[in-house]
């Protein structure tokens with residue numbers, strides 16, 4: 001059990017409440033990870049705050065001009081009524097059209113309509129509740145977003161196995177995953193993929209995507225049943241030409257009867273509405289009949305009903321309007337351009353520093369972040385930078401994440417400079 005959870009349990013043991021907790025209640029805790037480090041940076045008033053996975057400019061969220069001239073152009077009904085359990089039909093169709101436009105192969109492949117969830121985390125929780133329990137092994141990348149262990153292990157009781165994003169030479173090679181994937185004994189394998197990857201900012205190229213598909217197909221051919229959960233939170237933020245522009249979901253959607261592809265994505269980052277809490281879950285399985293899809297969606301509806309009952313109506317109504325507004329594609333493209341520019345700037349800047357230093361930048365070509373492996377103590381370095389008004393995330397003792405998404409272009413040099421200087425101080 002996690003140490004933080006153990007401490008919380010010790011405190012609760014002083015009262016009778018501990019004995020009332022379920023096994024998942026006993027395992028749950030709030031990690032001292034990304035969110036809590038980010039809150040600490042905000043409380044400390046850090047000017048150079050590169051902690052959060054959001055797109056900021058001059059300390060404001062970069063979003064649609066539609067919202068700044070906002071006068072209520074949705075009716076009170078569109079705001080306050082209950083949304084259908086699976087979400088607004090119009091929004092589901094709009095998102096489906098978006099999926100097919102970005103992944104044209106999906107036009108010819110059967111897949112479910114997306115179901116609206118209360119953000120991407122909720123979509124992942126639904127996948128966890130439908131496909132995992134104490135008997136399930138879930139393959140997740142290492143490093144990974146710090147909420148996966150909480151969702152799958154602490155909340156659901158599933159067993160986690162980590163597959164390494166990069167091999168010992170810091171290369172992305174699907175071969176290096178073979179051993180982990182092939183060693184799972186159970187008939188059902190749940191594997192989670194996340195590209196662009198949080199925290200490294202890496203997306204495979206098209207041939208690597210096909211290799212992942214090939215690995216899963218080889219297991220499917222052996223009779224394994226595979227649930228491939230594809231977390232596409234940062235989909236579309238591809239900064240170099242080598243990134244596959246298509247989601248792994250589209251490579252898996254029609255691959256084999258034994259593979260169920262589950263796409264968890266959302267308006268959060270893709271549509272620049274972080275706090276709207278609108279995500280989606282979409283399924284594809286070769287040969288699944290219409291009745292099969294309907295049954296799966298009914299189960300999903302049950303999972304929504306038992307958790308949030310339905311997602312926010314006002315968010316869905318506003319999202320529909322903004323997605324249909326003329327300026328929508330420009331706003332989304334503008335953020336992609338800003339992120340690409342910041343990515344290039346931070347990579348170039350890191351390049352100017354000593355390559356024999358104690359930092360190694362992990363492969364990055366997409367998303368909101370870069371990560372550096374650090375030979376010193378990342379927790380100590382984070383705290384010493386915080387005193388100078390620079391906030392980054394220490395993901396573990398030797399891994400630092402910089403969210404260039406949330407700092408202005410001109411701040412990047414200063415952050416990188418202070419990071420490398422901080423190393424000198426720490427190393428002394």
Ligand SMILES: Cc1ncc(COP(=O)(O)O)c(C=O)c1O
Nearest residue numbers: 053119120121145198233266268
């Ligand atoms: C990889 C990844 N998945 C999912 C999410 C959660 O998205 P949401 O805020 O829509 O729950 C995040 C948010 O930071 C993320 O980084």
